[in-house]
Amino acid sequence: MRHEILGSPDFTSARITFEQAGESCVAESGAMVARSGGIQMKTAMRGGLLAAAKRKMLGGESLFQNTFTATAAGQELLLAPAPEGDLQSRILQPNEPFFLQSGAYVAHMGDALNIDTSWGGAKGFFSGMGLFLLKIVGPGTVLYGSYGAIHAVEVDGSYICDTDHIVGFTSGLTYNITKFGGFKSLFLSGEGLVCHFSGRGTLLLQTRNPPSLANFLERYRRVEKSSSND
């Protein structure tokens, strides 16, 4: 099985080519663009109902994932994330962890790859700031997407970023959620909470963020009066 990244960085997609019958790829529901006729698709709540429900609640991901299995060699699968932006892949060695903001996850290959939502999910969940992280442990390949370009920062020491701009990070980095600036800054700055990273590793940031776009569009929603005469 091999994959190619197409159209990077603005409107990126991935083409996965299955080289043998029986090979499979798991993708977030809705990520499929097209597939060859010799690929079977099976929809499942991965990890059973409880695990899927937990993922849904904590990770904000879809409850369902699709498994694409080739019935012959040379079959192709095209995948794309929902927002416009980049798509990258990362090959993980056995026991190598990698952390993804849950909305960034697109697909993975490798039956032994483990996706754990219990790890950082709770930390993000209880802090009430919408940072839900998936801990992905190799071996295998994971595909992740961004809104905007992906800006990689090599952190050695400490570094701060806006939580909405996080795509993911490698092991070696730990994080704390802190207020941005002082008390006044929290209300006026437009940047409420930030992630304070420390350690040594790669931090992946997206150059646009969906909540800001949603906030921009909010102003243009129609207004409906709640009191009616009938």
Added chain:
Amino acid sequence: MQINIKYRPTFALAEVQLQPGEMVRAESGAMVSMSSHVQVSTDATMGGKGGLLGMLKRATLGGESFFTNRFTAAGAPGEVTLAPTLAGDMVVHELTADHALFIQGSSFVACQDGISLDTKFQGMKGFFSGENLFFLKATGDGPVVLNAFGGIETLDLDGELVVDTGHVVAFTSGLDYTVTKASKGWIDSFLSGEGLVLNFSGRGRLWLQSRNPGAYGKTVGALLPARKE
């Protein structure tokens, strides 16, 4: 201060490298990331003018929130990365004392601290235009970072040009403008889809954006569920 614009043109990101003690001032909400020793303060004085009242005026002008944050590299070199809300390009303009720069409110990303930003100059022009059109006047010496929704077009104008209000990013002080209807009658203006235009004349530089945020907002906003009030 060194500013690099990366990932042009669609999803541009401004990477600002600060020397110890240098300060950059950015539109609130633009910060993507920064070195951990960079100090942040919310600007309430806006070039020494206004205090709380000035701040409220800025916040309500044209319905835009307009606050800036100051980022200072304390003790060691540091970086700040900045990005706007919408997809598009960014440019850096080196402002000098011989001209002022008029920036459409949502096109301002950042400037070197020490550049003065003023919203008072425009008088009633901005309010009459009715399309959330407000301009900042930047004066001083140093780089100013502008963002566009879509691509950015730089024009060196000597003469006259009519520009749709939603497509203006910024212009230099050699240019004067009046706000008028696009056509002679109100009905024609309405039907043409070109509501209000800026009539530029003079000599100076003008930056245009290839997409109109208001038009985009209306297109998508109309499809969103209504907000209960």
